[in-house]
Amino acid sequence: xxxxxxxxxxxxxxxxxxxxxxxxxxxxxxxxxxxxxxxxxxxxxxxxxxxxxxxxxxxxxxxxxxxxxxxxxxxxxxxxxxxxxxxxxxx
Amino acid sequence: xxxxxxxxxxxxxxxxxxxxxxxxxxxxxxxxxxxxxxxxxxxxxxxxxxxxxxxxxxxxxxxxxxxxxxxxxxxxxxxxxxxxxxxxxxxxxxxxxxxxxxxxxxxxxxxxxxxxxxxxxxxxxxxxxxxxxxxxxxxxxxxxxxxxxxxxxxxxxxxxxxxxxxxxxxxxxxxxxxxxxxxxxxxxxxxxxxxxxxxxxxxxxxxxxxxxxxxxxxxxxxxxxxxxxxxxxxxxxxxxxxxxxxxxxxxxxxxxxxxxxxxxxxxxxxxxxxxxxxxxxxxxxxxxxxxxxxxxxxxxxxxxxxxxxxxxxxxxxxxxxxxxxxxxxxxxxxxxxxxxxxxxxxxxxxxxxxxxxxxxxxxxxxxxxxxxxxxxxxxxxxxxxxxxxxxxxxxxxxxxxxxxxxxxxxxxxxxxxxxxxx
Numbered sequence: 235x236x237x238x239x240x241x242x243x244x245x246x247x248x249x250x251x252x253x254x255x256x257x258x259x260x261x262x263x264x265x266x267x268x269x270x271x272x273x274x275x276x277x278x279x280x281x282x283x284x285x286x287x288x289x290x291x292x293x294x295x296x297x298x299x300x301x302x303x304x305x306x307x308x309x310x311x312x313x314x315x316x317x318x319x320x321x322x323x324x325x
Numbered sequence: 326x327x328x329x330x331x332x333x334x335x336x337x338x339x340x341x342x343x344x345x346x347x348x349x350x351x352x353x354x355x356x357x358x359x360x361x362x363x364x365x366x367x368x369x370x371x372x373x374x375x376x377x378x379x380x381x382x383x384x385x386x387x388x389x390x391x392x393x394x395x396x397x398x399x400x401x402x403x404x405x406x407x408x409x410x411x412x413x414x415x416x417x418x419x420x421x422x423x424x425x426x427x428x429x430x431x432x433x434x435x436x437x438x439x440x441x442x443x444x445x446x447x448x449x450x451x452x453x454x455x456x457x458x459x460x461x462x463x464x465x466x467x468x469x470x471x472x473x474x475x476x477x478x479x480x481x482x483x484x485x486x487x488x489x490x491x492x493x494x495x496x497x498x499x500x501x502x503x504x505x506x507x508x509x510x511x512x513x514x515x516x517x518x519x520x521x522x523x524x525x526x527x528x529x530x531x532x533x534x535x536x537x538x539x540x541x542x543x544x545x546x547x548x549x550x551x552x553x554x555x556x557x558x559x560x561x562x563x564x565x566x567x568x569x570x571x572x573x574x575x576x577x578x579x580x581x582x583x584x585x586x587x588x589x590x591x592x593x594x595x596x597x598x599x600x601x602x603x604x605x606x607x608x609x610x611x612x613x614x615x616x617x618x619x620x621x622x623x624x625x626x627x628x629x630x631x632x633x634x635x636x637x638x639x640x641x642x643x644x645x646x647x648x649x650x651x652x653x654x655x656x657x658x659x660x661x662x663x664x665x666x667x668x669x670x671x672x673x674x675x676x677x678x679x680x681x682x683x684x685x686x687x688x689x690x691x692x693x694x695x696x697x698x699x700x701x702x703x704x705x706x707x708x709x710x711x712x713x714x715x716x717x718x719x720x721x722x723x724x725x726x727x728x729x730x731x732x733x734x735x736x737x738x739x740x741x742x743x744x745x746x747x
Contacts, residue, residue: 251442252708255449258406262541263413263453 329369330620336361337613337664341656344606345697351657352602355609362616372619380615381608384574385492389607391577392482393599395559396438398584401595402552403543405434405443409450410539418534420460424468424524427451428517431469435476436483437556439600440692440701444473448708458532463709463716464524467724468517470705474693475516475732478686479505481563481573485603486662486688491573493666494681498563498573504682508739512690515735516728523724548589555584603659610663618667627671638679642740645669646683650733653691654698661688679744686736694729696721 274285288294340358344351366372399405412430416423427447435443447469455462477483481491481498491501543549562569562576585592617623634640645665652661662684669680692699696706696718702725709716 249445249704249707249711252445252449252704252711255406255446256453258542259410259450259453262410262537262539263457263535 327620329365329371330622332365332369333362333371333613333616333620334622336365337617340610340613341660344660345656347697347703350602352605352609355606355613357609359609359612362612366616366619371616376619377612377615380611382492382611384572385488386604386607387574388482388488388492388577389485389604390599391574391579391581392488393439394581394595395555395577395584396442397595397598398588398590399552399556400438400442400446401590402545402548402588404549404552404556405438405446406542407539407549408434409446410537410542413450413454414534414537414539416534418458418532420528420531421521421525423454424464424521424528425517427465428468428472428520429513431472432476432513435473436480437477439603440473440477440484440699441600441704443476444470444701444704445708447473448705452708452712457535458529460529460532461527462712462714463720464520464527466705466709466714467721468520468524470701471516471520471693471724471728472513474699474701475509475512475690478512478689479509482577484658484689485607486658487685488573489607489659489662489666490681490685490688493670494677496678496681497567499567500678501685504678504743505685508686508736508743511739512732512735516732519728519731520724523727545589551587551589552584555580555588558583606657607659607663610660614663614667617664623664623667624671627668630668631672631674638674638676639741639744641672641674642679642683642744643737645680646687646737646740647733649684649687650691650729650736653688654694654729658688658692658699661691679740682743683736683740686740687733690729690732690736694722694725696725698725 274282278285336358340354343349343354343357348354349357363377366377367374408430412426413423416426427450431443431447434446437443438446448466451462451465451469454460455465477487479502481487481496481501487501490496491498496504540546559576559580562571562580563573566573566576585595588595614623630641630644633644649661649665652664665684665688669677669684672680674680693702696702702721706716706721
């Protein structure tokens, strides 16, 4: 039976539509992910290798994640604070 | 039997073997068969060059291409993605409810889209949802492939084999619905019940569904509205084609031109994405069956079937149902429809409607019996492999064979009831 399975699945199938649809469903159903391009400053060009390695540096990614949370919370809080006086004045 | 007849039978069997074993793509297999058929036919004087050119049914190609363009536009608009997302939302994280809704949605979406596109869309939704909610994806995958194969059995444009039978028999869109819709709806319920019974132990506990809006899947709302309107117009025109004195291919091609003109999508992208593999397979197979027909062998097969019991149309319809159903479990249902069509036409019986209905049901229902039966199951297995999901082939075959034989038995019962007093 395993040989039959191998034979059936050995052929390349066109699954482009499947991949495209999956990407769309993941975008809507899954956790949102953002990709932000970060450029290396000119004066740090000698650290090119270290900079590129950050992409897979778990510690770095954790810090970025924490920084994102702090930033978004702060921004949200200041947004609420600025909208509250407006609401009070309108009532 | 002359050497030319034997040669045509050999070419026919060789082509079916090449398709069934997947040694070459099905379009290439049919084109090899076509080349050999034309060569033998012209060499032995079975048909002339002009007769060979007439083997291609341009009406059928027009209907197929037109329908594919309209459905591709509807697919790109996000209409079917919206339906899939809405289905998941309505289920509210209940795996049992979701299972039933996925079954119904698979069959519904397949009424519009080609079987492979419908399966890939539903499979993508099932995989994503299973990963997020930690469900076992296998029950959803297998059920989707069985239900996608079943969906569209009762409409003229529901599958390529239906288009072949519809144009050859002269049955209109409404004839198809009136003869077959009750059977298809009953089969939806019956098949969903069988699949639910088979997979109930593997469905997980209720989990919280992520918060989302199905409209997020629609990037261009104008294109979405236009596609929905176009699809509505497409079906209304098919429903009233008899009153409007329109041929099916005229409706399909007219709507396709409208779709290309008003959808706002790049026409070259739409034309590139239509299923050329099926169109070339059909084109090639016309020559193989045309050659067989010219030798008179298909007529002889038809007369042999009638000779079994010429007084009972129910018996002839049952034979057609089971022969075409079993043949479709092994070879492409398009090939089965193209082969049986000239046989039924040659029978010259007073009321051929039961036989056409039996052929529609048989050629459609056999397509998901085994992992090698048709494009739907092959695609489902390809997607399962890509996801690295461990899965037993025997389990797939078990679900396929049980549902197929249940469907064929019920279809036989339906033919007896629907065309009773034959």
